[in-house]
Amino acid sequence: MNGRLLFAALLLAALAGPALATDCPALLQGELPKLRAKESIDLCERFAGKPLLIVNTASHCGFAPQFKGLEALYKRYRAQGLEVLGVPSNDFKQEAADSSETAKICYVNYGVTFTMTEPQKVTGDEAIPLFKDLAEQSSAPRWNFYKYVVDRQGKVVASFSSLTKPDSDSLRAALEQAIASKP
Structure with a gap:
């Protein structure tokens, strides 16, 4: 009987693996390198089933003070x-050339505790898959600090330009809608 139970457990585990992979929305397929860390972020493992605010950032942009407001939203x-x-990008020529400088600006200057990646391409043909999917669901970032609110199913419920401050009523309302969505 123990052999049958073990076989059944192994069979269930094998069947559950592919089912879990299909539960991950297309938006979250893949990995990105974490800012100034040796590990990568498995987007599906880290964010699937959670409401998400995705922002393309740039350390030397005039909108960089929005890091404080984004951190306040996160808290x-x-x-x-x-x-x-946060996904730093030099697509608009305002990201630091060295990711250690990016990290210092985010973590030291603005006290960011939310997840940040190494700089990535977020526009055009070279955009990473995450931003290609965001663009398909909404629109490509037109500048730094473009904000995407994503529900628990991986669908963009709203996007906001760089001019929208993190404490805006419309952004908070979209976040609350994403938070209220069912997994």
Whole structure:
């Protein structure tokens, strides 16, 4: 009987693996290198089933002070499941050439505790898959600090230009809608 139970457990585990992979939305397929760390972020493992705010950032952009507001949003809503993902990019020629400088600006100058990646391409044909999917669901970033609110199913519920401040009522309303969505 023990052999049958072991076989059944192994069979269930084998069948559950592919089922879990299909539960991950296309938007979250893949990995990105974490800023100034040796590990990568498995987007599906880290963010699947969670409401998410994704922002393309740039350390030397005039909108960089928005890091403080993004951190405040993260602290305000993280107990409700919200995750924030910052993706630095030099697509608009305002990101530091050295990721250690990017990290210092984010972590030291602005006190960022939400997840940040190494700089990535976020526009055009060379955009990473995450941003290609965001662009297909909404629109490509037109500048730094473009914000995407994603629900628990991996669907963009709203996007906001760089001019939209993190404390805006419309951004908070979209985040609350994403938080309220069912996994």
